[in-house]
Amino acid sequence: MAALSIRDLDDAVKDKLRLRAARHGRSMEAEIRAILTAAVTDEAPRSDLFSALTERFAGLGGVDLDLPARAQPPRAADLPE
Template sequence: MAAISIRGLDDEVRERLRVRAARNGRSMEAEIREILTTAVSDAESSADLFSTLLERFGGAGGVELPIPPRSSPARSTDFPE
């Protein structure tokens, strides 16, 4: 397995990586590995937009919104001639 050193990484970027890794329950090294793997996979992916969004956000679940009854009958549209 290869090893990579990154020189000149901004302290702000390093801190954001640390926070992101902690939020995802991973070490910084594992988080960076995941970011790089995802970035390379996405570049080669030929999936359509719907599949990509479903894969990324499908686990979040949906929202059921109540549909209120109409208070007045539907009107037809008047198109200009």
């Protein structure tokens, strides 16, 4: 494996990297490795907002809601012309 040294990195950038690594539960070195790998990998970009949100919040789990039965069928919306 290769080693890489980055000089003259702004302190604010380093602090943001440290916080980002903590949010993802990994070391700063592992976070930088993940960022660089993602930057050079030919991954297809997310196609839509729903996919991006689903991926982002997938780790939180879901919610099962008890929805009451409808008493009346749904009606069409009355939109002004």
